[in-house]
Amino acid sequence: MGIWKSVSIVKVERTVDLFVCRVLVYFDDLEPNVDINVHPPFAYDNLFPQFPLFLMAKFAQPEQQDYLHVVLSQVFEYLDDRDEVLGSPNPKTFGNLFSCLLVNNLWRESAVSILWRHPFHRCHRRGGKSLIHTLLSCLDQSERQDLYNDGVFVPAGKYNSPVYDYANFIKSLDYCQLISSVKSWCKVHLEGGTDESVTAILRSILKLMVARSAHLKTLNIRSAASCNDDLYMLMVEPEICSLVKPVRNLLISCYFPKDTFLTALTKRCKNLHSLRIMSLNVDDDKSHLMAQKLALLIESQRGLKRVTLSKCKSLAAIVIPSLIKQKRTLRQVGFYGVDFEGCRKLDVVKSCSRLESLSIVDCYNMNFTLISPLIHNQHKRLQEVTVRNCSPARVSDKLEAWADMINFREYHYH
Numbered sequence: 001m002g003i004w005k006s007v008s009i010v011k012v013e014r015t016v017d018l019f020v021c022r023v024l025v026y027f028d029d030l031e032p033n034v035d036i037n038v039h040p041p042f043a044y045d046n047l048f049p050q051f052p053l054f055l056m057a058k059f060a061q062p063e064q065q066d067y068l069h070v071v072l073s074q075v076f077e078y079l080d081d082r083d084e085v086l087g088s089p090n091p092k093t094f095g096n097l098f099s100c101l102l103v104n105n106l107w108r109e110s111a112v113s114i115l116w117r118h119p120f121h122r123c124h125r126r127g128g129k130s131l132i133h134t135l136l137s138c139l140d141q142s143e144r145q146d147l148y149n150d151g152v153f154v155p156a157g158k159y160n161s162p163v164y165d166y167a168n169f170i171k172s173l174d175y176c177q178l179i180s181s182v183k184s185w186c187k188v189h190l191e192g193g194t195d196e197s198v199t200a201i202l203r204s205i206l207k208l209m210v211a212r213s214a215h216l217k218t219l220n221i222r223s224a225a226s227c228n229d230d231l232y233m234l235m236v237e238p239e240i241c242s243l244v245k246p247v248r249n250l251l252i253s254c255y256f257p258k259d260t261f262l263t264a265l266t267k268r269c270k271n272l273h274s275l276r277i278m279s280l281n282v283d284d285d286k287s288h289l290m291a292q293k294l295a296l297l298i299e300s301q302r303g304l305k306r307v308t309l310s311k312c313k314s315l316a317a318i319v320i321p322s323l324i325k326q327k328r329t330l331r332q333v334g335f336y337g338v339d340f341e342g343c344r345k346l347d348v349v350k351s352c353s354r355l356e357s358l359s360i361v362d363c364y365n366m367n368f369t370l371i372s373p374l375i376h377n378q379h380k381r382l383q384e385v386t387v388r389n390c391s392p393a394r395v396s397d398k399l400e401a402w403a404d405m406i407n408f409r410e411y412h413y414h
Helices: 050-058 062-079 096-100 105-115 122-137 141-149 175-189 195-211 229-236 259-268 285-299 316-326 368-375 393-413
Strands: 004-014 018-027 034-037 172-174 218-222 249-253 274-278 306-310 332-336 357-361 384-388
Touching: 050 062, 062 096, 062 105, 096 105, 122 175, 122 195, 141 195, 172 175, 175 195, 175 218, 175 229, 195 229, 229 259, 259 285, 274 285, 285 316, 306 316, 368 393, 384 393
Parallel strands: 172 218, 218 249, 249 274, 274 306, 306 332, 332 357, 357 384
Antiparallel strands: 004 018, 018 034
16 A cells, blocks of 8 residues: 555535545545545434544554544534524534544644634633633733733633633634623623723733734624723724734624724725625614715725625615725625615626626615616626515516526526
C-alpha cells in the first residue's frame, strides 16, 4: 500500500434519521484507490461511540493521523446545524460535537474550534453565564487588573486559565445575546450587577477578542429595549473597532437607540458581502434618520453581494435606492414582508447587471409602475426568482408570471 497523498470528503449527508459519510483516499497523484464508505449509515442516537471507533480503525497508522484531522474537520462542519436548530423541531447533529471532545486530543482539537466559533448563538441562551465564566478565565493578569480597576474582581483561583484561548475561535457574534449573557452573569456573581459592571465586563470581553486575534466573519446586532445605549457604542471604541473591520456578513435588526452607532459602524465596516436589515416598522423622525444611516451603510460598501430587507413595514423607499451603488456586485436581493408604499420603480434592481437571485415574498402596496422595470427586462444573468403571497393580487399575478418565465428559461437552459 502506497503513501497517502490526500483525502477527500465526497459525501456527507444528514437525513431525517441517519448520518452518512463517504471518504476517498488518494495515494501519490493517482486515482483514489481506497473508498471509505460508512456503511451502514449511523443513526443519530447511536453515532457515538460507533463513529469514532470506525474512523480510528480506518486511520490507524501514525502517518494517517494528519489526514484524520482533515476528515474530522470536514465531517464536523456537517454536524454543526445550529443555524437550523431554531427552525427545526428535532435538531439532530450539533449535540454530538460535545461527545467529540471526549474521544481524544485530536478529536477535541478538531471539535473545539467549531463549538466556539458561534458561542452566543441563540440556541445557547441557557449556557450564557458559563460562556462568560470561561471567557473571563482567559484573561491574563494585566487584563484582570484592568477589570479590577473598573470595579470588577476576577479571582485567579476560581478562574484558572483554560486549555484553549477560546476567544480566538470566535467567528460569529450575536452582540445582543452577548450583552444578555453578561447581564445574567453579573446578576449571579456581582449581587445583581450595576450598569457600570456590565459595561466593564463587556468591554473586557471585546478587548479580549481583539487581543486574541478573533476574526469575526458574521455580526448580528439586534436592539433591545433593556440595553443601555452606550453598550452598542463599545463596538466602535478605538481599542475595539478593529473587531468589526473584517466582518463580511451583517444582520441589523432595528430599532437602534443611538443613530451615532450606525454612523460609526459605517466608517469601520466597509467590506460586507451580505447585509440583512430587519424590522424597520416605525415611521417617525428618528426612524427616518436611521433609514438614511442604513442607506449610507449600503452605499459605503466596496463589494456587497447580497442584500435582504425583512419585516420592513416602513421606510423601504429610503433604503432601496441606495442599492444602486452596488449594482456591479449584487448577486442576490430579497424582499420579505416589505411595504413598498412610496417606492416609485424598482429600477435599482433592473440595474444590477450581475443579479442571479431575486425574492419578493409577503410584500404589499405594490403596483404595476413599481414592477415594470422587472417584467420588461430580460435580466440575462438572473437564474432564480421567487414571488409569493404579495398584494394586491393582480400585481402579484403579473409578477409571478414573469418569475415563472425566468425560472422556466433557466430550467430548459441547464
